[in-house]
Amino acid sequence: MNLRHIGADFRIVSRTYLRNGAALFFSLIFPVILILLFGAIFSNSGSTAVGLEVLNEDHNSPVSSAFMNALNNTSIVKVSLVTDSSVTPSNFAAWLGQNGYAVGLVIPDGFGANFSEKRPTNLTLYENPEDPSAAGSATGAIQGVASYFNLAAAGGSPIVALGPTEKVGSQIYTYIDYLIPGLIGFTILTSPMFSMVDVTNSYRKEGIFRQLSLTPLTRAEWLTSRILWYVLLGFVTTAIMVGAGVGIFGAHVTLTLGLLPFLAVGPFLFVSLGMLAGSAAKTPESAAIIGNIITFPMMFLSGTFFPVSEFPAWLQPVAKVLPLYYVIDGMNQVMLFQNTGRALLDLLVILVIAIVFFLAAIRLFRWRDE
């Protein structure tokens, strides 16, 4: 390992990269687009309430108004009162269907009077079988409010009550907070993998490796300068993504020094793996296939977009054999949960895998033919 060789090769890699518009776009702009896209899709969770059409036959009754208010306050359903005077309980079901509504509720005439005199009233719920989850949410909300009214009518007070909801972790986290470490992992995986698989194969085909084999540059030096470049690129993309996440979506991310080893070992691992995959393949086509077979499962199953704990039980062990899982889990531990012990274990796992891949890559990879 000669530092001057690595430095000279690093300048070639960085210039090649910086002068290539597509490469730069995918490594710097694409992660920001991902943050914006996923952040926008998942961050406004307030609009998930189920729309509930209510046909109120109990006009001008304070009790029915209070009942509808209570339903709205659950945040589970959003009540909209049917104002069309031609709609009656007998044509309500047809009207819901014609207008594409999933759930409807009829409050019959005399609901308020019955409540005051503690006489039972039956509310009628209409549901669209095509949307069982909306119906389920509405049923739960209505039953909850009805129980509360029954209790009030009986003159009792609640014994068991649910306090304000707290989020998992030490602070108040939202989806975007989990998304940032996942997307950092995503870029640490994809930008070296796709480019290394391609470069390893095309440089061999074009004879550039042959050319380099006639210089004092060694394979280990060649691979090291690429690792250093992708580490640097990882730092820059991480800064951009954290900046976008915090600036646009108000993400809560702690930037600790503990993140640095993951940003260094991650590219070390995937640059080596990319070179291994690229040199194992004989043709550019098979290199692309091998690269995709390795990359795609990791892209989606390592907790990049969704936490692994939300996966079905049978899928979770699959995630745990993927190296990227440990990169992302480790970053979650240092950025969100301050769990140093588990982070160190994750780091050890990826470091060992990275060293194995590095040694295998320079061993398997040939500048020259036998």
Add this chain to the structure above:
Amino acid sequence: MAGSIEVHGLVKRYGSLTAVNGINFEVPAGSVFSFLGPNGAGKTTTTEILEGLRQKTDGSVSVLGLDPWSQGAELHRRIGVIPQEFRFFDKITPREAIEYYRALFHTGADPKKILAQVELLDKIDSRYDTLSGGQKQKLGLALALTNDPEICFLDEPTTGLDPHARRAIWEVIRALKRDGRTVFLTTHYLEEAEILADRVAIIHQGNIIAAGTPQEIIREYGRPARMRVNGSPELADYLARKLGVQAAAEGGRIEIDLHRKEDALRVLFALDASGLPWDSFATEQDTLEDVFIRLVGRMDDGALKSGAAG
């Protein structure tokens, strides 16, 4: 040490295929040696074995006193190579490429000086992917010179280049020889070998079928010199009778073999004495290309046995 390159009984087999079948040659230090042969004759295989890029099957190979395969690292510091179809990083300029090689070889080479030598100074800051074929090849040559090599291996350095670019590369090769470097040149253009090489070897199906200076090979394997004049069949008959040689008119052209220099004078006197109209006389000699085509053609017809090397 007699030669920069010494090859004895070199054999290379790929499975059951024998690419190089026990060849011998020497390249004296400071000379230009040209290695010729049709495609698939074993040229590139031999060159790559000398460069340490391929392992030999049998025989002995010494380049600058080193074994190219096991002492490749040391050898590569002392030789320069332009491979066939030189390729480099698309977005890198000639200046950066030479700075890169300079750092790898730990030399103090000046990019401007080297690029001026190969006539590429005007493209010093142009990216590789904007260079023409000839300019790319010149960059390859410039890189091969960055480590001040004792031997330059040039594998078809002018293939696909326009005549002007080819001549520019020839000038560089002549300059290399003037600097006292050994040049090992493979080429498809026999004219190039004839002009540049001190010695040539022709390889065919893994065997060297002719070796020596271009003139020696032409003398040994070429046809005699000929004189050609434009004239009628009557003139051809007259010359044949008068000189006692073969002379036939084809499409108004008469060819007469010249076995000795004096024969040319005898032909001219006979022409003058004939009293018949004639014009445009010229003497013709086989070129290396004529000899090469005939030799290889004869080998392919099976007329010559292998091992006819001179």
